[in-house]
Amino acid sequence: MRSKSLMTVFACVSALLAAVPAWAQLPIQSWQTKSGAKVVFVEARGLPMLDLSVDFAAGAAYDTRDKAGLAAFTQGMLRAGAGKLSEDDISRRMADVGAQFGGRLDTDRAGLTLRTLTSQPELEQALTVFTTVLQQPAFPADVLARDQTRTIGAIREALTKPETILSRTLYPLMYGTHPYGFPSSGDPETVAALTRNDLVAFYQRHYTARRATVAMIGDLTRAQAEAIAERVTAGLPAGAGTGSIPVVTPPLTGATREIAHPASQSHVGLGMPVLKRDDPDYFPLFVGNYVLGGGGFASRISDEVRQKRGLAYSAFSYFAPLQQAGPFMLGLQTRKDQAAEALAVVRATLEGFVKSGPTEDELVRAKQNIIGGFPLRIDSNRKILDNLAVIGFYNLPLTYLEDFVAAVDKTTTAQIRDAFTRRVDPARLITVVVGGDEARTAAAR
């Protein structure tokens, strides 16, 4: 396949919510449960199924450095036993009704997802297990010990991979001591040190109803949806919960690191903290990035690195907006002896773009894709659920999707140039090359 990297795909999913032409408004309903959770719901009668997610402000950003991995572990252990249900009971009961039961952990959010049939007894059984897991996690000590061993093994394995070494070098350089720079799965040492008490305390502090967002789409009436939202949040820890994410202080200067690795390719990453969800420059930066490196084969970085020079299979840039300043990232992988050339091409492409911005024609094409492609962002329940979860969690207006189209449409080349000039200083980028050009490195020595 000739596609974008996973990172790009992830960035698209999280970064854009897309636009709504008048003919495609999504009838989003929203309310609050008695327990204080926010609910966003779309009634979709086409298929006899329900997609449900419950997210909390309990992502990896709520870790402390000495307990990095705690948020991920807490989320992962929810399904390890709850109430009177053992880990196997939970798996069996969900599997018996064909339900898909998953977890979600990202920088800001942690939660659970459920996809189930809405026929009975399937719906009732799936919701019973889901609710028990959410509200009565047991965090059994023996499962914790087992999963610590597994996770430490997985982290050690990942630490042999260039992409992991890259992100674990780049993020601390971008974020310093800010939690956005912590490794979300933790280090072998921090994971080994986690105790059951840590998990229980993290759950009590962060998995409160008032920190929860319930998103739902499926074959339900509003009344049924209300009942489900009440049920899944009623027994959550009470109170407001505690913990917030500090403001990011971006690094004042750029930096470059090269790390040796035996792989045949160098993995190159550049980044800096830039974009908040509610940032006034959101649209100019987002639309501009489509032209720069977010628009797949239509983007300048892909054109320069891949199409014109054949230097990489994947070369991209993206903004990952978060509650606080999320990263602007550029990256590629290339044969070692080409790493310096490819990096120079990316830098030159970025610098040219920051200086001059997109052409009018490029902006037109970007708008055509983002606005014209809007229907593809909401053409399945799964995609709509992801949008609902973001709208709810980040307190975006229910008209966000409609507003998005209008905002993209209004964006000008001058706004993009202005926003990039102010917000993306190439001299302040952190650059990491894992598996650098050994010949060049040796020559420099």
Added chain:
Amino acid sequence: MISLIHRYARAAVAACVLLAGAASANPVESTLANGLRVIVREDHRAPTVVAMVWYRAGSIDEVNGTTGVAHVLEHMMFKGTKTVPPGEYSRIIAAAGGRDNAMTSRDFTAYHAQLHKSQLELALRLEADRMANLQLTDEEFTKEIKVVMEERRLRTDDRANALLFEQLMSAALTANPYRTPVIGWMDDLVNMKPQDARDWYNTWYAPNNAVLVVVGDVVPKEVFALAQKYFGPVAMKTLPVRKPQLEPVQTAQRRVIVKAPAELPSVLMVWPVPVIRDPATDREPYALEVLGGILDGNGAARLPSKLVREDKIATSVGASYDSTVRGPGLFYLSGTPVAGRSASDIELALKRELQRVAEEGVSEEELKRVKAQVMAAQVFQRDSMFFQGMQIGTLEMAGISHKTVDLQLERLRSVTAPEVQAVARKYFNDDRLTVATLDPQPLSAVKPAAPSAGVRHAQ
């Protein structure tokens, strides 16, 4: 999206993969005079459409010395026609608000575009154009073959588990082209010529070797008319005779070891098994699908439940089987031990689980659970137009009509516990087994690390 579809890598939700999305008799089919088959499935839940052109030309059709050419041609299909300049295909689709991509597997190469329904005609026009008018220039080939080599480095050469799978296949099979990697051997890529890609295109890219699948908010007779308008003029070709290339019988166990940078060892095992050739009369492939589901098809399946959770000896385990393929049938088991356990511990434990099915059979509860998964997945899959199209296309490429989906579902539901036990007994003996083991190498031992004196520190 999957590029090179390495079947093994797919989670072994065997049964669900096969059947998800069956349901209605909605897809309708028509064949143009030039042999192009057009299959349309209506889905009016959203105003979008996916258009896919599937060519029955995958790595199984390649010959030695030019392995990877099916996939290289996939890349070249974006490099221009007589009327569309190189790279313009993707720009046109993007400017129409669309997303496009392509994938190459052992069995097929497929191209797809997802768009608003009003743009279907554009997508079909461009697909028909590149079916007949590809301009495969030396200049574009020279650049793109480098991209493919980077793709191989990224996805295979620098990935221990991908190397392990590659070596497993070339040990397990001797005659059938399933033994070579879809992306091709690096040396074949290095030595590939533009003419190799042209020959591939001229041989296999023909309407009578393709299936057009359209799923979405469309009216079938309008799609048929558009297909006639754009694909109708494309000339059919005489296709080469395809040889069966059946494997000789394996007489003893085969073993291969791969050394690569990694922390944990892992093991991959494969046995030859039958696949569906006649959906109505075959029985064993359905039993094998259920066996795959019982071992690793859901959260309560035997392998994760026993080896990961109860015995705590594995960090991950898997079972995989695909009953609808063109080539030989293969049933895989895989596992990675926890630190302190060896690959052979996992190998023995995985075999013990098969042995347990062979000796003690499976419970009605497990059977019911697998079938519940299948039935639910069938509903869930209808949430995605793309996956509905994937199901139709992959079946057709395997030579199995999409019209047999309901029949296959019915057959799967009729599988009994004794049938599952019988296939577990019959096919998994040690003389038919091939094992690949990853011997993990510390990073520092693979090559001397570059000295830190060469690292430039800013600030």
